[in-house]
Amino acid sequence: MPKLHWEDFQPGTVAVYGPRLVTREEIVAFAAEFDPQPMHLDEMAGSATLLGGLGASGWHTCCLMMRIIADGFLLNSTSMGAPGMEEVRWLAPLRPGTNIRVRSTVLDTRASKSRPEMGLAKMSFEVLDDKGAVLMAATTTFMLGRRQPGAGA
Amino acid sequence: MPKLHWEDFQPGTVAVYGPRLVTREEIVAFAAEFDPQPMHLDEMAGSATLLGGLGASGWHTCCLMMRIIADGFLLNSTSMGAPGMEEVRWLAPLRPGTNIRVRSTVLDTRASKSRPEMGLAKMSFEVLDDKGAVLMAATTTFMLGRRQPGAGA
Numbered sequence: 453m454p455k456l457h458w459e460d461f462q463p464g465t466v467a468v469y470g471p472r473l474v475t476r477e478e479i480v481a482f483a484a485e486f487d488p489q490p491m492h493l494d495e496m497a498g499s500a501t502l503l504g505g506l507g508a509s510g511w512h513t514c515c516l517m518m519r520i521i522a523d524g525f526l527l528n529s530t531s532m533g534a535p536g537m538e539e540v541r542w543l544a545p546l547r548p549g550t551n552i553r554v555r556s557t558v559l560d561t562r563a564s565k566s567r568p569e570m571g572l573a574k575m576s577f578e579v580l581d582d583k584g585a586v587l588m589a590a591t592t593t594f595m596l597g598r599r600q601p602g603a604g605a
Numbered sequence: 606m607p608k609l610h611w612e613d614f615q616p617g618t619v620a621v622y623g624p625r626l627v628t629r630e631e632i633v634a635f636a637a638e639f640d641p642q643p644m645h646l647d648e649m650a651g652s653a654t655l656l657g658g659l660g661a662s663g664w665h666t667c668c669l670m671m672r673i674i675a676d677g678f679l680l681n682s683t684s685m686g687a688p689g690m691e692e693v694r695w696l697a698p699l700r701p702g703t704n705i706r707v708r709s710t711v712l713d714t715r716a717s718k719s720r721p722e723m724g725l726a727k728m729s730f731e732v733l734d735d736k737g738a739v740l741m742a743a744t745t746t747f748m749l750g751r752r753q754p755g756a757g758a
Contacts, residue, residue, distance in 0.1 A: 488672075489686070491686070510687070514667065515639040515640070515664050518640045533644070533655060536694035536695050538692065540689045540693065
């Protein structure tokens with residue numbers, strides 16, 4: 453498969469990556485390491501919270517999203533990374549046993565003003581559960597190498 | 606130590622938590638699991654990228670920040686979680702061997718309109734290196750239990 457360049461990211465393009473099964477064991481292990489709030493560690497504790505039961509740390513969902521998009525397209529692209537996340541919204545709990553997918557949408561692209569070899573692609577990512585419900589939504593802008601440096605946007 | 610409630614979060618309050626040493630081993634292990642881009646796995650590969658060497662995944666920095674603020678104050682509070690992140694900016698590479706700290710600032714607080722038992726606290730978090738340089742900045746709004754439900758904001 454030829455490597456994806458900035459020119460290959462067309463606004464409006466939608467793709468879905470995954471699935472990836474998320475187990476109780478990994479939810480609890482991640483929380484124990486990075487986010488040991490009770491609702492991410494224990495069903496009983498979680499049931500007394502807004503999550504209404506055991507749910508993954510929102511950061512865990514972010515990390516699983518990252519892995520899915522890395523395997524889905526990013527590792528086969530000229531990505532130079534991203535300067536941050538413009539928004540992350542945790543909309544519904546990620547429960548043990550869920551098969552998640554990530555739906556990506558290219559929102560906008562533009563050439564870099566300062567770097568002729570670089571283009572920017574603003575993308576949204578939605579983490580979906582088995583039924584297609586959106587558990588998390590995030591927006592970021594990737595820096596990508598161009599196939600034709602310096603050409604017009 | 607008495608549990609922190611919403612009323613204890615006063616705009617303008619600054620605190621610093623940590624330090625936490627970040628090792629090469631954990632940077633590479635995290636990247637291998639969640640963000641296997643070459644610049645997070647290998648010095649040589651990283652040196653050819655914008656990171657200019659091996660640097661932690663931005664998501665790893667987020668997760669380390671989460672753990673530091675959990676231990677720093679969140680686990681000893683009435684926090685009910687956060688609906689997302691309003692912004693995350695990865696400003697400089699997190700290198701192996703760095704002792705990171707997190708500087709928190711309470712930006713704003715307000716009572717919840719719909720839940721008299723809840724208040725909101727908008728906070729910024731900056732991940733600092735040994736010299737105080739800001740490696741990452743993030744903003745979020747926590748939902749916190751109130752000591753006096755329903756009282757005016």
